[in-house]
Amino acid sequence: MRNFKEEESLNTLNHSCAHLLAQAVKHLYPQAKFWVGPVIDEGFYYDIDLGDDVIKEEDLPKIEKEMKKISKDGKRIVRHEITKEEALEMFKDDPYKIDLISRMDENENIISCYTQGDFTDLCRGPHMDSVKEIKYFKLLKVSGAYWKGDANNKMLQRIYGVCFPTNEELEEHLKFLEEAKARDHKKLGKELELFMMSEYGPGFPFFLHNGMILRNELENFWYKEHTKEGYEFVKTPIMLNKELWELSGHWYNYRENMYTSEIDEKVFAIKPMNCPGGMLVYKNSLHSYKDLPLRIGELGQVHRHEASGALNGLFRVRTFTQDDAHIFMREDQIEEEVIRLINFIDRMYGVFNLTYSIELSTRPTEKYIGDIEIWNKSEKALEEACHKAGHNCKINPGDGAFYGPKLDFHIRDSLGRVWQCGTIQLDMNLPERFDLTYIDRDGSKKRPVMLHRVIYGSIERFIGILIEHYAGAFPTWLSPVQVNIIPVNNEYHLEYAREVMNLLLGNEIRCKLDDRDEKLGYKIRESQTKKIPYTLVLGDKEKDSNLITYRKYGHQESVTVSKEEFVKFILEDIKNKQKD
Numbered sequence: 001m002r003n004f005k006e007e008e009s010l011n012t013l014n015h016s017c018a019h020l021l022a023q024a025v026k027h028l029y030p031q032a033k034f035w036v037g038p039v040i041d042e043g044f045y046y047d048i049d050l051g052d053d054v055i056k057e058e059d060l061p062k063i064e065k066e067m068k069k070i071s072k073d074g075k076r077i078v079r080h081e082i083t084k085e086e087a088l089e090m091f092k093d094d095p096y097k098i099d100l101i102s103r104m105d106e107n108e109n110i111i112s113c114y115t116q117g118d119f120t121d122l123c124r125g126p127h128m129d130s131v132k133e134i135k136y137f138k139l140l141k142v143s144g145a146y147w148k149g150d151a152n153n154k155m156l157q158r159i160y161g162v163c164f165p166t167n168e169e170l171e172e173h174l175k176f177l178e179e180a181k182a183r184d185h186k187k188l189g190k191e192l193e194l195f196m197m198s199e200y201g202p203g204f205p206f207f208l209h210n211g212m213i214l215r216n217e218l219e220n221f222w223y224k225e226h227t228k229e230g231y232e233f234v235k236t237p238i239m240l241n242k243e244l245w246e247l248s249g250h251w252y253n254y255r256e257n258m259y260t261s262e263i264d265e266k267v268f269a270i271k272p273m274n275c276p277g278g279m280l281v282y283k284n285s286l287h288s289y290k291d292l293p294l295r296i297g298e299l300g301q302v303h304r305h306e307a308s309g310a311l312n313g314l315f316r317v318r319t320f321t322q323d324d325a326h327i328f329m330r331e332d333q334i335e336e337e338v339i340r341l342i343n344f345i346d347r348m349y350g351v352f353n354l355t356y357s358i359e360l361s362t363r364p365t366e367k368y369i370g371d372i373e374i375w376n377k378s379e380k381a382l383e384e385a386c387h388k389a390g391h392n393c394k395i396n397p398g399d400g401a402f403y404g405p406k407l408d409f410h411i412r413d414s415l416g417r418v419w420q421c422g423t424i425q426l427d428m429n430l431p432e433r434f435d436l437t438y439i440d441r442d443g444s445k446k447r448p449v450m451l452h453r454v455i456y457g458s459i460e461r462f463i464g465i466l467i468e469h470y471a472g473a474f475p476t477w478l479s480p481v482q483v484n485i486i487p488v489n490n491e492y493h494l495e496y497a498r499e500v501m502n503l504l505l506g507n508e509i510r511c512k513l514d515d516r517d518e519k520l521g522y523k524i525r526e527s528q529t530k531k532i533p534y535t536l537v538l539g540d541k542e543k544d545s546n547l548i549t550y551r552k553y554g555h556q557e558s559v560t561v562s563k564e565e566f567v568k569f570i571l572e573d574i575k576n577k578q579k580d
Contacts, residue, residue, distance in 0.1 A: 017163035023119035024066035043162035203318030210480035236277025274300035278326035293329035314464030338385035370429035488539035
């Protein structure tokens with residue numbers, strides 16, 4: 001999937017199209033006032049105040065028609081500079097522009113504007129030379145958005161769109177969006193009975209029976225692979241005293257996202273992160289240099305107060321389970337451990353057929369703890385280890401955690417979309433705050449270095465990604481129902497179907513017997529709709545000869561084998577975690 005922000009020419013085109021949208025809206029709704037219209041990864045949007053009017057999805061074609069009319073006029077897009085005073089006078093009746101102007105740097109007195117025909121807007125640019133270059137666009141949807149993202153402010157209307165240099169590129173992108181829509185994890189999650197949401201707990205997902213099977217398989221795989229890598233496992237409390245969060249720095253840097261409660265006249269916080277608990281576990285016993293690196297893993301549930309407007313299925317929730325690990329080590333072990341971690345992550349993602357790229361996120365400009373010297377040292381160590389593991393890393397300045405720099409793993413799904421999941425965070429600050437030590441060879445106390453890391457990121461979000469990655473058609477090892485058994489006629493074939501079911505269950509193969517009084521064709525079609533990996537159809541031939549006839553999801557041909565062959569085949573499929 002193309003990134004509209006990163007491709008310079010595509011960025012400029014979509015920025016210009018946002019202004020074209022605003023101009024068309026102004027023609028159709030003269031009372032309209034505009035907040036901002038930025039380019040985003042997936043195209044552009046514009047936030048608009050229409051007073052009492054409301055734009056609906058069915059109004060978008062009308063706006064598109066007006067945009068095309070303006071484009072055909074072919075007016076030039078002209079940049080000009082004005083003083084702050086002139087800008088305040090020009091937009092004196094627009095509170096949104098007045099706010100933008102007033103928040104500019106006090107030393108910034110010259111402001112750039114762009115004019116196309118009868119429309120002028122504040123903008124840094126750049127833009128296309130003429131509106132006639134903006135031809136191939138589509139308005140996608142309209143939604144609500146609070147002014148400045150603050151729920152205390154007025155709700156504006158946000159119109160999303162995309163624009164491309166050619167009609168072919170636009171059509172290709174729209175086809176991609178349709179495919180993505182068909183893979184929507186919220187839609188498939190409901191159809192496949194994986195999870196649900198409730199108005200009684202916004203942002204707090206309910207996992208249903210099928211979803212729990214999928215979740216348990218992912219967690220069991222996680223535990224098995226981490227056991228191979230020498231991890232020890234713990235479980236830390238979900239709620240801890242405010243004093244701990246003050247010590248860790250979360251209270252001052254993350255307080256607005258934390259849920260709190262009062263117990264015995266003391267303030268407690270539900271953990272938004274597992275890290276402080278992991279450090280208390282380390283501090284619980286003495287450690288020698290011989291013990292390091294010490295790898296402590298935890299599937300820990302955390303809670304974060306996300307804005308209601310940001311909630312999105314499993315992608316953005318208020319409670320989730322992080323597949324955390326905290327690795328304590330000597331400074332001379334950093335490179336080797338980071339390389340080992342990168343190789344581990346590579347192996348884990350490979351099972352799901354997920355490729356990835358890596359970003360090095362460096363020290364934030366404002367909210368951070370620790371000395372700059374330590375930050376520089378940490379950033380260099382991560383970058384060098386990444387290169388030695390055979391990977392390049394793009395620098396993402398200022399986006400590190402408040403306690404240290406990090407390597408972020410951006411996975412790419414089957415549609416080419418990019419998701420940030422795994423991370424390796426190097427922390428030389430929190431071990432200092434918590435006074436963590438180990439006994440060195442000479443008997444002296446030394447400070448360990450700490451790595452925070454996740455691979456899935458969060459179980460919930462990773463499940464959402466996998467639903468869309470596989471379009472709900474999970475590989476056999478993950479599928480809640482692995483085999484669907486359909487007797488041709490219940491009167492004659494049900495007993496044999498039950499025999500096959502018991503054989504599969506005895507081999508720990510998840511199966512379902514469809515003995516409903518429905519037409520055979522209907523039951524086969526439904527099995528395909530449910531995206532069950534194997535559908536067995538058992539009739540006279542199968543019953544009389546102890547055979548199984550199966551069709552694999554996504555394949556047209558049916559295959560007939562012995563019961564023993566099928567069991568051996570499917571067990572091998574599950575064991576090898578085959579992707580097809």
